Amino acid sequence: MSVQKRIAIYGKGGIGKSSTASNVAAACADEGYTVMIIGCDPKSDSSITLLGGKRIPTILDLLREEKDVKEEDVVFTGYNGVKCVEVGGPEPGIGCAGRGIIVAIQTLKKISKTLNEMDLIIYDVPGDIVCGGFVAPIRKGLVKEAYVLTSGEYMPLYAANNICRGLAKINTPLSGIICNSRSVSREKEIVTKFASEIGSDLMAFIPKEQIVQDCERDGFSVMEKAPDSSIAQVYRDLAKAIMQRDTSVMPVALDDERLRELTR
Amino acid sequence: MDKNITIIHPRPSSIVAALYTLRDLNVDVAVLHGPPGCSFKHARLLEEDGIHVVTTALDENGFVFGGHDALVNVLHKVNEMFKPKLVGVVGTCASMIIGEEMHEPVMEADLDVPVIEVEVHAGYRNNTKGVIVALESALNVGIIDKTEFERQRFLLEEATNVELRHGAASREYLAPSRGDVKYKVAQRIIELLKEGKRGLVIMNAKKETGYMFADITVAINEVAEQLGKADNIVNMANIDEKLGLPRVRHHAECIANDLKEKGVVIHENIGGLDEYPIAGNTVDQLIKDKYIDFDFAVISGVPHAIPMDHISNMELISVTNGPRQVLPLKEMGHEHVLVEIDLHPKTLGVNHIVESEFGATLREVAKESL
Ligand SMILES: Nc1ncnc2c1ncn2[C@@H]1O[C@H](COP(=O)(O)OP(=O)(O)OP(=O)(O)O)[C@@H](O)[C@H]1O
Ligand code: SF4
Numbered sequence: 001m002s003v004q005k006r007i008a009i010y011g012k013g014g015i016g017k018s019s020t021a022s023n024v025a026a027a028c029a030d031e032g033y034t035v036m037i038i039g040c041d042p043k044s045d046s047s048i049t050l051l052g053g054k055r056i057p058t059i060l061d062l063l064r065e066e067k068d069v070k071e072e073d074v075v076f077t078g079y080n081g082v083k084c085v086e087v088g089g090p091e092p093g094i095g096c097a098g099r100g101i102i103v104a105i106q107t108l109k110k111i112s113k114t115l116n117e118m119d120l121i122i123y124d125v126p127g128d129i130v131c132g133g134f135v136a137p138i139r140k141g142l143v144k145e146a147y148v149l150t151s152g153e154y155m156p157l158y159a160a161n162n163i164c165r166g167l168a169k170i171n172t173p174l175s176g177i178i179c180n181s182r183s184v185s186r187e188k189e190i191v192t193k194f195a196s197e198i199g200s201d202l203m204a205f206i207p208k209e210q211i212v213q214d215c216e217r218d219g220f221s222v223m224e225k226a227p228d229s230s231i232a233q234v235y236r237d238l239a240k241a242i243m244q245r246d247t248s249v250m251p252v253a254l255d256d257e258r259l260r261e262l263t264r
Numbered sequence: 265m266d267k268n269i270t271i272i273h274p275r276p277s278s279i280v281a282a283l284y285t286l287r288d289l290n291v292d293v294a295v296l297h298g299p300p301g302c303s304f305k306h307a308r309l310l311e312e313d314g315i316h317v318v319t320t321a322l323d324e325n326g327f328v329f330g331g332h333d334a335l336v337n338v339l340h341k342v343n344e345m346f347k348p349k350l351v352g353v354v355g356t357c358a359s360m361i362i363g364e365e366m367h368e369p370v371m372e373a374d375l376d377v378p379v380i381e382v383e384v385h386a387g388y389r390n391n392t393k394g395v396i397v398a399l400e401s402a403l404n405v406g407i408i409d410k411t412e413f414e415r416q417r418f419l420l421e422e423a424t425n426v427e428l429r430h431g432a433a434s435r436e437y438l439a440p441s442r443g444d445v446k447y448k449v450a451q452r453i454i455e456l457l458k459e460g461k462r463g464l465v466i467m468n469a470k471k472e473t474g475y476m477f478a479d480i481t482v483a484i485n486e487v488a489e490q491l492g493k494a495d496n497i498v499n500m501a502n503i504d505e506k507l508g509l510p511r512v513r514h515h516a517e518c519i520a521n522d523l524k525e526k527g528v529v530i531h532e533n534i535g536g537l538d539e540y541p542i543a544g545n546t547v548d549q550l551i552k553d554k555y556i557d558f559d560f561a562v563i564s565g566v567p568h569a570i571p572m573d574h575i576s577n578m579e580l581i582s583v584t585n586g587p588r589q590v591l592p593l594k595e596m597g598h599e600h601v602l603v604e605i606d607l608h609p610k611t612l613g614v615n616h617i618v619e620s621e622f623g624a625t626l627r628e629v630a631k632e633s634l
């Protein structure tokens with residue numbers, strides 16, 4: 001086995017991190033890699049499309065019941081053997097979700113053998129890194145490289161730029177920018193430029209297509225439900241690119257003015 | 265003086281300050297809403313003072329999922345166990361950081377006694393915050409009235425100023441010290457008395473610490489008596505029985521009774537036991553008017569709250585219970601500074617004057633030199 005890839009996908013809330021993560025996970029599994037996806041969002045929606053729309057018990061569900069958590073209780077096998085884990089969280093507005101992620105990640109690290117056997121582990125994190133808990137996977141050394149997902153719109157780029165600044169601050173290399181299109185004008189050009197100016201590359205341009213949402217509604221990834229669609233091929237190419245990627249950089253965030261110019 | 269210094273020696277937190285305030289308000293039980301180890305030392309000391317301090321014992325799960333149920337359960341439990349008439353609930357860093365709401369569980373527990381909710385954590389630079397929040401809440405549930413609240417708030421501000429000027433908040437770091445050797449200072453006092461020097465014995469104590477500081481007043485008076493110099497001594501003490509929260513007034517009464525019984529006359533009553541931050545001004549005025557030519561002064565309790573204006577020509581002997589207070593007092597010009605180590609624990613749960621180390625030393629040295 002080659003070196004294990006441990007990545008996280010960051011980006012503005014709602015930009016498409018979870019659907020990209022699950023489709024990439026599925027595509028990598030199709031390529032024969034062993035893959036685990038770890039949902040670090042209290043919403044617990046990272047793996048749902050890999051499990052035929054079913055929800056799985058989360059690590060924090062079990063910890064809440066003060067149960068002795070075992071690997072088989074929290075690691076589930078989804079589409080084409082993809083291992084699915086959800087961290088879970090407290091009820092919205094109560095307790096501390098950030099602390100929850102820290103505790104859950106530590107628990108997983110302790111109990112999971114599978115974790116070490118994977119070719120690829122994808123951490124799917126929520127859009128807003130509101131506190132230290134949300135970067136726990138990085139801080140605890142579980143994530144080795146980060147990808148940033150953005151569209152060509154100003155606000156997602158603004159968020160992406162901030163994330164890059166944050167990554168540099170906590171010494172986490174950026175392996176690439178992925179564009180999840182919102183069909184705005186000159187989008188590919190804008191994001192390509194952004195990627196190169198912060199010192200990285202555009203890894204993929206994922207078009208905006210209804211089929212993503214149709215599959216999601218039925219509880220599936222595009223890879224499973226519509227493997228012959230053109231967008232499935234985009235995910236497949238992205239998956240390969242990620243698995244082959246061996247360069248990463250400390251990103252240099254753009255200043256506000258430059259960012260504005262870029263999208264003008 | 266730079267008031268924005270960052271003080272790096274740890275000090276009692278607002279949580280602890282809130283606990284002591286609840287004690288002064290005569291709660292029967294105080295519930296710490298937070299981790300089991302929080303403030304354990306003070307919690308235990310307070311038990312000696314007759315109040316029960318318990319914790320909701322939030323653990324990792326509590327941090328993540330919140331401690332609503334834990335608080336409701338503990339409130340029910342203490343209600344059954346201790347049949348309290350007044351209860352306090354105090355926040356901690358852990359519960360406050362995760363945004364715990366204490367009012368809801370208190371409502372849900374629905375005890376038929378008043379509950380004083382104190383939303384504090386340990387992160388306030390000035391721990392009087394804990395006192396203020398406790399008093400505000402006590403005001404809200406009708407335990408104290410507006411007048412007493414305002415009085416307390418004023419005293420707290422003054423207490424803060426005292427600490428900023430010459431106290432533990434006056435410097436970024438103050439190394440603790442055990443002060444001067446008590447034996448030597450005892451000898452010096454006896455010397456002064458023998459020489460016929462006139463001395464002021466001033467107790468400016470904070471609340472229950474008066475139980476021990478009063479013993480120093482007693483000891484000096486005893487020794488002066490033995491030396492036939494009783495008339496050379498003037499006693500001042502902040503033991504006004506009519507001022508302060510009920511518990512504090514009770515302490516004043518107990519101390520005053522003991523002093524009377526021991527035949528010690530307090531010539532000047534300089535305020536309530538909670539007025540140590542402002543009694544200094546009264547003392548200053550009194551000295552200016554009546555005692556300006558005295559030779560020495562023994563000041564116990566919060567000596568740094570007494571202005572130097574009219575005492576700087578006297579030989580000053582001060583007795584504090586704060587090891588970090590030694591340096592500032594020396595710098596103010598106090599020649600001898602003594603520390604009653606671990607005074608506070610010994611003054612909890614008592615209602616009579618307790619022996620001080622310095623008082624005992626003075627009595628022994630006097631025996632030898634008579
Ligand atoms: N390429 C695409 N084409 C069409 N719809 C898409 C595409 N990518 C994502 N979506 C849709 O956008 C919505 C948001 O996506 P997703 O939940 O993956 O975002 P997210 O970044 O994970 O959000 P959050 O920050 O809340 O976790 C979903 O309904 C998803 O199906
Ligand atoms: S950090 Fe705060 S909550 Fe924790 S023990 Fe200290 S005072 Fe208590």
Ligand SMILES: [Mg+2]
Binds near residue numbers: 018
């Ligand atoms: Mg998501």
